[in-house]
Each structure stands twice: as C-alpha cells, then as structure tokens.
Amino acid sequence: MARGTPSSTPSSSPSLTSSTSSAKIPTKDKYSMMWLVLLYTIQGVPLGLSFGSIPFLLQSKASYTQIGLFTLCGYPYSLKLLWSPIVDSIYFEKFGRRKSWIVPVQILAGVVLIILSRHIEWMLEEDRIYWITASFFLLVTLSATQDIATDGWSLTIFTSKSSTGHASQCQSAGINAGFFLSFTVFLALNSPEFCNKYLRGPNSIFSNVDESRGVLSISTYLLFWGWTYIIASLLLMYYKKEKVEKGHPKDKLTITETYIRIKHIVSLAPVQQVILCLVFCKIGYIATESVASLKLIEKGFKKEDLALFSVFQLPVSIVCSIVGGSLTNKKPLSIWIKAYQAELLCCLASVTALYNFPTSGITSSYYYLALCLFIVNGFSNTMMFVAQGAFFLKISDKRIGGTYLTFLNTIANLGGVWSKFFVLFAVDWLTISHCTDSNGQILLVTSSSECSHLGGVYTIVRDGFYYVSLTSLLFGACCVFYLRKKFVMLQDLKESSWSVSEVNQSNSKKKKKKKKKK
Numbered sequence: 431m432a433r434g435t436p437s438s439t440p441s442s443s444p445s446l447t448s449s450t451s452s453a454k455i456p457t458k459d460k461y462s463m464m465w466l467v468l469l470y471t472i473q474g475v476p477l478g479l480s481f482g483s484i485p486f487l488l489q490s491k492a493s494y495t496q497i498g499l500f501t502l503c504g505y506p507y508s509l510k511l512l513w514s515p516i517v518d519s520i521y522f523e524k525f526g527r528r529k530s531w532i533v534p535v536q537i538l539a540g541v542v543l544i545i546l547s548r549h550i551e552w553m554l555e556e557d558r559i560y561w562i563t564a565s566f567f568l569l570v571t572l573s574a575t576q577d578i579a580t581d582g583w584s585l586t587i588f589t590s591k592s593s594t595g596h597a598s599q600c601q602s603a604g605i606n607a608g609f610f611l612s613f614t615v616f617l618a619l620n621s622p623e624f625c626n627k628y629l630r631g632p633n634s635i636f637s638n639v640d641e642s643r644g645v646l647s648i649s650t651y652l653l654f655w656g657w658t659y660i661i662a663s664l665l666l667m668y669y670k671k672e673k674v675e676k677g678h679p680k681d682k683l684t685i686t687e688t689y690i691r692i693k694h695i696v697s698l699a700p701v702q703q704v705i706l707c708l709v710f711c712k713i714g715y716i717a718t719e720s721v722a723s724l725k726l727i728e729k730g731f732k733k734e735d736l737a738l739f740s741v742f743q744l745p746v747s748i749v750c751s752i753v754g755g756s757l758t759n760k761k762p763l764s765i766w767i768k769a770y771q772a773e774l775l776c777c778l779a780s781v782t783a784l785y786n787f788p789t790s791g792i793t794s795s796y797y798y799l800a801l802c803l804f805i806v807n808g809f810s811n812t813m814m815f816v817a818q819g820a821f822f823l824k825i826s827d828k829r830i831g832g833t834y835l836t837f838l839n840t841i842a843n844l845g846g847v848w849s850k851f852f853v854l855f856a857v858d859w860l861t862i863s864h865c866t867d868s869n870g871q872i873l874l875v876t877s878s879s880e881c882s883h884l885g886g887v888y889t890i891v892r893d894g895f896y897y898v899s900l901t902s903l904l905f906g907a908c909c910v911f912y913l914r915k916k917f918v919m920l921q922d923l924k925e926s927s928w929s930v931s932e933v934n935q936s937n938s939k940k941k942k943k944k945k946k947k948k
Contacts, residue, residue: 458893459593463842465670466587466600466605468662469580470643472536474608475571475655480504480615483620485555486733487648489724489878494861496559497724497855501847503566508844510574511836513690526672528583532576535662539572540659546653554648606744616738619646624734624902638947667769691833694930700825700923704838707843707913711770714906716846717853717899718777719807721782726800731785739801743808750812762820762836763917767910769813774906776806796825818842834930853898860894 455463482503485497492500521530546565553562584597618624695701727733733833757765780803788796826834865873865881865888873886881888 445558454707455593455596456590459588459590460587462587463593463600465666466580466584467604468596468832469576469606469666470531470604471611472579472655472662473573473580474605474610475612476539476566477507477605478609478612478616480566480570482609482737483616484562485646486617486727486736488562489727489733491554491557492559493858494721494854495858496557496722498851499559499860500566501720501850501854503563503570504573504847504850506574507577508840508847510578512694513575514578514836515685516576518582518688519685528579529667529670529672531579531613532583533667535572535576535579536659536663536666539569539576540656540663542569542572542657542781543656544913547649547656550652551647551649567647580736583672604901608739614737614740616646616648616651618734620644620648620651621734623732625926631867637784644922645827645886653683655713656885658882688833691930694838695827695834698928698930698943700920700927701838703916705841706914708838708842709848709904711913712845713849713902714770714803714903714909715773715777717857717895717902718780720850720853720894721857721899722777722780725784729784730757730792731800735797739804742801743804746805746808750809750816754900762817764920765914766817766821767917769810769817770906770913771910773807773810773814774876774903775801776810777899777906778801780807781896781903785896810942824921825923825925827930833872844934853902856898858890858895861890862892863890864886865889 487502488497488500517531521527525533542565546569550562550565552558554567581601584601588597594717619629621644622642626641629645630641696705723736726736776787782797784798822835823836826838865884865886866875867886873881873884
C-alpha cells in the first residue's frame with residue numbers, strides 16, 4: 431500500500447543553506463519568491479501526471495509490463511547530470527543565463543502539452559503505450575532541463591543574501607503544489623463518482639455535465655497547462671529581469687572541465703561504495719511501492735480515494751522534514767538505516783493487508799488501515815530523504831559543492847527508478863490468470879476490466895505480485911545486514927576521504943613517476 435509522494439519524486443540537490451534569516455525580506459525578493467514558486471509549480475505538474483495520475487488511468491486496460499514501460503519516462507530526471515553542464519555553460523548573456531533555457535524550454539513544453547491534449551484521450555482509449563511514454567518522456571526531459579536552470583537561478587535571483595535560504599522553501603512549496611494539482615486534484619475532478627457525490631446537484635454549474643464522466647478531462651487539463659506554460663514564459667521574458675552574475679572568468683568552468691570534475695568524483699573509492707548502495711538498496715521496497723496501489727485499485731479501491739491519501743501524507747512529510755533536520759546532523763546514515771527498516775516493515779504489512787483483502791468489499795476499518803500504512807510510508811520515505819540529504823551535504827567537497835551534490839542526488843534518484851520496469855515486468859511474467867465467459871470458454875484478454883467488459887469472469891490462479899514483493903523484501907533484509915556496518919564506516923570517514931583534491935594529487939604523482947621513468 432506504499433505509494434510515492436512528492437517527497438519521493440525526483441528532486442533537486444538539497445539546499446546548501448541550513449537556515450534562513452529572520453530579517454525582513456526585501457520587496458524585490460518577495461517578487462522573486464513568487465516567480466520561483468511559479469516555476470517550480472510548473473515543474474511539478476508533469477511529475478504529478480507521470481508518477482501519479484497516468485499509471486492510475488492506464489491501470490484499467492494496460493498490463494503491468496506496459497505500465498512498467500511507461501515508468502521509463504521518469505528516467506530524464508535521474509540522468510539530467512549528463513546535460514546539466516551544457517545548461518550551465520551555454521547561454522545568451524544579454525537575455526539572461528537562466529532565462530536563455532527556462533523561456534524556450536517552457537514554451538516548447540507548452541506546445542507539446544497543447545498537441546498532446548488533442549490526442550491523449552484516444553491514446554489512452556486505444557492503449558497506445560509507446561506514444562504515451564514517448565510524449566511524457568519528452569515532457570519530463572524538458573521539465574528536468576527547466577529544473578537545472580531554475581536551481582541555478584535560485585542561487586542568484588535574490589538581492590539580499592538573507593533571502594537565499596528561502597529558495598528551498600519555494601522549491602518544496604512549488605513542486606508539492608504542482609504534484610498535488612496533477613495527482614490528487616486532477617484524479618478527484620476526473621472521477622465521475624467523486625463529482626456526482628460532491629460537485630453535482632440541482633443548482634450546480636456541473637449539473638448539465640455527463641454523469642458518467644468527471645468534470646475535468648485529461649485533455650482539458652493538459653490544454654490548460656499548455657497555455658499556462660506559454661503565458662508564464664512570455665511574462666517571465668518581459669517582466670522579470672535577470673541580473674548578470676559577477677565573477678572572475680577563471681572561476682567559470684567550461685563544459686569539459688565540469689565533466690572532468692564528475693569523473694574525479696566517481697574515481698573516489700568511498701563514492702563508488704555509496705553509488706553501489708544507492709543504486710541497489712531501493713530494490714528492497716520498490717516492488718511494493720510500484721504495484722501495491724495498482725493492486726488496490728484492481729481489487730476495487732477508488733483511485734480518487736488513494737489520491738486523497740496524499741492530503742494526509744503531506745503534513746506528515748513536512749513535519750518529518752523539520753524534525754528530521756535536527757536528528758540527522760551527526761549520524762545521518764544511522765537515521766537512514768532505521769527509516770529503511772521501517773519502510774521494509776511497512777511494505778511487508780502492505781503485502782499482508784493486500785493478501786487479506788476483505789472478500790465482502792472495502793470496510794471502514796480496512797480503509798483506515800490503508801490510510802495508516804500510507805502515512806507510515808510517507809514518514810519513512812521522508813526520513814530517508816532528509817538523512818540522505820544531510821549525508822550528501824556532509825561529504826560534499828565544498829570547492830565543487832554544486833556539482834558534487836547534483837551528482838550524488840542524481841545517483842539516488844536513479845536508484846529509485848531503474849528497477850521499476852523490471853519489477854512490473856516480473857509481476858506480469860509470474861502471474862497466471864484467465865478469463866472465462868458464461869459457456870466456460872477462455873477469452874484472450876490482458877486485464878480484469880477487459881474481462882468484465884466482455885461479461886466474463888476473471889480468475890487469478892497465481893498472483894506474481896506476492897512473489898516479487900516478498901523476494902524484494904528478502905533482498906532488502908539482506909541489505910540491512912550489509913548496510914549497518916558499511917554505513918557506519920562511511921559516515922565516520924574523514925572529510926579528506928571525500929575530497930576531489932586527493933584524486934588530483936594521486937594523478938599528479940603518477941604523472942611525475944612516468945616522467946622520471948622516461
């Protein structure tokens with residue numbers, strides 16, 4: 431029953447500022463904060479669709495393998511480090527270093543949304559997974575590129591240094607708002623059951639709308655945001671000036687120099703161990719997180735009810751972020767491993783609850799059990815995220831802190847994305863099911879909804895979800911035993927062990943030895 435929240439979606443590097451000043455915020459900086467919140471909200475909209483709503487809409491017709499294929503559209507956020515040096519280095523100085531990318535990228539994304547709004551209905555109806563995946567892959571790529579530029583701008587957009595610490599708050603508020611609108615709000619307004627119960631009535635403006643449909647279609651939603659993207663970009667271009675970043679030319683890195691720095695980071699032995707842990711440890715719970723919500727819908731849970739769970743999950747995540755910040759100062763990985771264990775236990779409880787789903791239908795007690803498991807999942811996810819961020823800040827070489835943090839955060843994001851396709855494929859591969867009509871004839875269908883539509887009876891002989899989930903949880907338990915000692919060792923290393931200068935020194939020594947031999 432675990433389900434990803436905004437806190438677990440692809441994110442930017444943790445803020446380099448640990449606290450904000452209580453000094454009065456200048457009026458210009460308040461204006462800048464509004465722009466940042468808008469830009470991050472725009473960034474959160476395709477994330478809420480890609481990681482939340484679209485998989486739920488696909489669930490009724492698509493197989494788990496097809497949904498797994500769609501999850502590939504989240505890869506750009508985990509690989510943005512590959513082109514972030516290009517975004518940082520190439521720009522039109524007169525137009526603005528960050529606006530040179532934000533404005534055209536958002537306008538292009540708006541055009542894609544408008545075009546997609548004309549075709550998304552039939553693509554979902556006809557189950558055109560490849561087209562849907564390609565479309566959202568492009569959208570997420572554009573969103574990730576906008577994220578790179580916006581993150582860079584957030585460091586220089588304010589006139590007062592005391593205001594810089596508010597950048598992370600703008601980021602959190604904006605991305606959560608965009609995700610919430612595209613996930614919770616959209617699914618609620620797209621649901622005919624929710625709209626008939628709460629919005630339609632004798633005197634309602636929605637009383638004439640077809641009761642078999644929600645008041646907000648996916649095509650209308652995409653069209654609205656498409657024009658919003660374009661209008662916001664034009665307003666940004668004409669009404670928000672970007673100040674020229676001051677600095678000595680020698681302090682500016684070329685694209686090649688940035689990639690060389692990344693290479694030096696990867697060559698550090700402790701960093702290689704962190705990469706290994708981050709890439710594989712999330713396999714322990716990714717199966718349950720990816721499939722449990724879809725299984726609940728398959729068993730009769732309403733998708734809008736699952737989306738509304740995030741309303742309760744969000745404040746818990748915010749409180750955990752505040753509390754977690756003070757707990758993770760000294761031993762962040764110790765907190766991470768405890769939160770990881772809590773996540774595994776929550777996933778085990780979710781698998782058990784799904785296996786014992788009430789045959790008579792959803793009861794109030796089962797509903798509240800599902801809600802509690804979602805909240806616990808949000809708690810453990812947020813604590814892991816905060817602890818991970820604190821550890822990254824602790825080990826990053828301060829001389830190249832931005833590149834170092836972006837690299838580590840990219841690896842962490844990749845660890846939560848790359849295995850989803852294989853997990854969903856394995857669930858389909860291990861599942862044995864059939865659909866029979868009233869005459870006992872077996873019908874060739876791929877989902878329970880198709881079987882019901884044809885008037886057949888859908889029977890699952892063997893559910894691959896339980897095999898995959900228990901296997902991944904067993905892998906997670908093995909990770910706990912390995913990571914307990916490994917993480918204690920890593921967090922106790924000296925700062926010099928994480929320093930890129932160590933690599934430079936060793937390389938210079940090797941060059942000197944080669945010269946002597948010659």
